[in-house]
Amino acid sequence: MTTYDYIREGDAIYRKSFAIIRQEADLSPFTAEQADIAIRMIHACGLVEAAEHFRFSPDFVSKARGALHAGKPIFCDAEMVAHGITRARLPADNQVICTLRDSRTIELAKTIGNTRSAAALDLWDEMEGALVAIGNAPTALFRLLEMLDAGAPRPAAIIGMPVGFVGAAESKEALMETSLGIPYAVVRGRMGGSAMTAAAINALARAGL
Amino acid sequence: MTTYDYIREGDAIYRKSFAIIRQEADLSPFTAEQADIAIRMIHACGLVEAAEHFRFSPDFVSKARGALHAGKPIFCDAEMVAHGITRARLPADNQVICTLRDSRTIELAKTIGNTRSAAALDLWDEMEGALVAIGNAPTALFRLLEMLDAGAPRPAAIIGMPVGFVGAAESKEALMETSLGIPYAVVRGRMGGSAMTAAAINALARAGL
Numbered sequence: 129m130t131t132y133d134y135i136r137e138g139d140a141i142y143r144k145s146f147a148i149i150r151q152e153a154d155l156s157p158f159t160a161e162q163a164d165i166a167i168r169m170i171h172a173c174g175l176v177e178a179a180e181h182f183r184f185s186p187d188f189v190s191k192a193r194g195a196l197h198a199g200k201p202i203f204c205d206a207e208m209v210a211h212g213i214t215r216a217r218l219p220a221d222n223q224v225i226c227t228l229r230d231s232r233t234i235e236l237a238k239t240i241g242n243t244r245s246a247a248a249l250d251l252w253d254e255m256e257g258a259l260v261a262i263g264n265a266p267t268a269l270f271r272l273l274e275m276l277d278a279g280a281p282r283p284a285a286i287i288g289m290p291v292g293f294v295g296a297a298e299s300k301e302a303l304m305e306t307s308l309g310i311p312y313a314v315v316r317g318r319m320g321g322s323a324m325t326a327a328a329i330n331a332l333a334r335a336g337l
Numbered sequence: 338m339t340t341y342d343y344i345r346e347g348d349a350i351y352r353k354s355f356a357i358i359r360q361e362a363d364l365s366p367f368t369a370e371q372a373d374i375a376i377r378m379i380h381a382c383g384l385v386e387a388a389e390h391f392r393f394s395p396d397f398v399s400k401a402r403g404a405l406h407a408g409k410p411i412f413c414d415a416e417m418v419a420h421g422i423t424r425a426r427l428p429a430d431n432q433v434i435c436t437l438r439d440s441r442t443i444e445l446a447k448t449i450g451n452t453r454s455a456a457a458l459d460l461w462d463e464m465e466g467a468l469v470a471i472g473n474a475p476t477a478l479f480r481l482l483e484m485l486d487a488g489a490p491r492p493a494a495i496i497g498m499p500v501g502f503v504g505a506a507e508s509k510e511a512l513m514e515t516s517l518g519i520p521y522a523v524v525r526g527r528m529g530g531s532a533m534t535a536a537a538i539n540a541l542a543r544a545g546l
Contacts, residue, residue, distance in 0.1 A: 130486040132479045132511060134504045136451040141476070145502040173382070174500040174527035208531065211420040242345040267350070270341045277339040291383040291532075293354040295343045302341060318383035322417065323500070323530050 145171055146337050152176045161189045165313070165331040172327035173319070181316040183304065188285055188311040192332050195259045195284035201225050202329060203252050203283075205245050205290075206264035212326025217333040222259075227251040246271035256281035259332075262288050263325025266295030269303060276308050286312045287328055289320035296320060354380055355546050361385045370398045374522070374540040381536035382528070390525040392513065397494055397520040401541045404468045404493035410434050411538060412461050412492070414454050414499075415473035421535025426542040431468075436460040455480035465490035468541075471497050472534025475504030478512060485517050495521045496537055498529035505529060 135141050146167055153176040155163040162184045170176055196202075199220035204210045210226040218224075227233060227248040237247035245265030249272055252260075260283040262269040269288050276282065288303040290296045300314045313328060314320075331337075344350050355376055362385040364372040371393045379385055405411075408429035413419045419435040427433075436442060436457040446456035454474030458481055461469075469492040471478040478497050485491065497512040499505045509523045522537060523529075540546075 130515070131483060132508075134476065134479050134507065136455065136476060138452045141452070141501075141503045148502045171501060172530065174502070174505065174529060175384075207420045208417050208535070211416045212531070243347045243350070246345065267343065267345060270343050274340060292350075292380060293357045293383070294350045296383065298343065299341075306339070320383060321381065321532050322421070323532055326417070 142337070149176060153179045155179065158182075158184065159189075161335070164335070164337055165189065165328050167337060168327040168331040169315070169324045172323040173321075178315065178319055178324075181319060182313070183316060184313045185307070185311045188313050189332065191311045192259050192285035192287075192313075193335070195257055196220065196222055196333060198257065200258045200284065201254060202259045202261060203249075203255060204325075205248065205262045205268040206322050208322035209261055209263040209325050209329075212322055212330075214330050214333070217330055219333060225252065242271060243267040249275060254281075255283050258283045259329070260286045261325050261329055262286070262290055263320065263322040264290055266290040266292060266299040269299040270295065273299075273302055273306060276310070277306070282308070282310055284311075286310055287325055288312055288314045289325045289328070291319060291321035293318060351546070358385060362388045364388065367391075367393065368398075370544070373544070373546055374398065374537050376546060377536040377540040378524070378533045381532040382530075387524065387528055387533075390528060391522070392525060393522045394516070394520045397522050398541065400520045401468055401494035401496075401522075402544070404466055405429065405431055405542060407466065409467045409493065410463060411468045411470060412458075412464060413534075414457065414471045414477040415531050417531035418470055418472040418534050418538075421531055421539075423539050423542070426539055428542060434461065451480060452476040458484060463490075464492050467492045468538070469495045470534050470538055471495070471499055472529065472531040473499055475499040475501060475508040478508040479504065482508075482511055482515060485519070486515070491517070491519055493520075495519055496534055497521055497523045498534045498537070500528060500530035502527060 201223040204226045246267040410432040413435045455476040
């Protein structure tokens with residue numbers, strides 16, 4: 129039987145991966161805490177150059193961690209984000225909520241004239257002080273900004289990392305311009321997605337790498 | 338209330354996204370069928386340049402589609418891959434199987450001296466003629482190659498798209514060198530991941546974009 133020469137121990141793979149990323153990526157714009165999150169996001173996409181598009185507002189890490197430690201829920205726009213979160217890492221057995229497949233979402237989307245991803249946000253109760261993670265749909269991030277502007281309960285922090293070619297870059301620029309004082313983390317431009325978003329949450333869940 | 342100027346209709350967003358990708362990406366190395374899959378993979382990562390790393394063996398699309406139409410299961414190495422598959426698109430209500438969280442996997446990993454992601458494959462029954470999708474762990478792809486070399490049942494096609502800095506590039510090169518005649522799709526190098534893998538499956542599930 130052919131066997132290949134590769135590392136078979138999970139922790140060793142992580143350590144080596146993070147060491148390579150530290151060596152190759154430009155992490156100089158980040159604080160030490162932000163860098164830990166950036167490293168896990170780079171790890172999720174396989175591209176050290178992605179870091180140049182990462183932006184963290186100064187109090188993002190402390191506010192997002194505070195929400196998790198206070199037992200607040202994590203609201204996600206996509207099932208893939210929700211299923212990428214390592215539940216065992218979460219500090220307070222936090223609820224992970226995705227309402228995209230809620231039976232009411234299709235009807236709501238028709239009512240508000242928007243995508244299902246955007247309409248799903250109308251079912252987010254208890255957003256006050258929560259962690260919000262938009263990792264897929266630009267329409268969900270635009271809808272979030274509209275709801276907040278209209279007086280919706282304010283989350284503790286927003287992860288804005290939708291991916292794609294239509295609206296993704298624009299929705300993230302809008303978040304940075306008009307976050308209403310809510311701390312955010314974004315990947316500017318077209319990149320982003322559920323894996324980077326889940327990686328950011330997993331990094332927030334426990335300090336250190 | 339602030340409203341933003343953005344497209345709120347899902348199909349229109351898809352159409353515009355795919356048109357942008359066709360305009361910007363170099364799809365010349367691909368057949369028309371491969372290009373449809375490549376476009377959805379690009380859509381999932383937000384980076385047209387990713388296409389230069391895509392490799393499809395000539396009969397990959399026909400064999401993978403054949404497996405799906407024959408009602409064969411889809412085996413995934415990661416929950417995020419499994420949850421990124423649009424079930425309603427699948428042509429034969431195909432089973433989507435991920436054994437990573439099976440209670441036996443931890444013990445198996447100790448027994449074989451490998452990661453849980455690799456050990457999870459030992460629980461894949463009915464791999465004969467199935468579609469196998471490795472979208473996260475290089476160790477799972479290496480393990481698959483070892484199992485196949487040792488005489489495991491042969492899947493119809495292999496999607497080999499693990500992401501990362503340790504073993505990802507190497508495991509995909511090994512697949513291309515030693516696929517034992519099984520058709521494959523890979524993203525060479527460090528890039529890949531659950532979103533691109535699920536996008537490839539969703540593209541295979543139904544011809545056209």
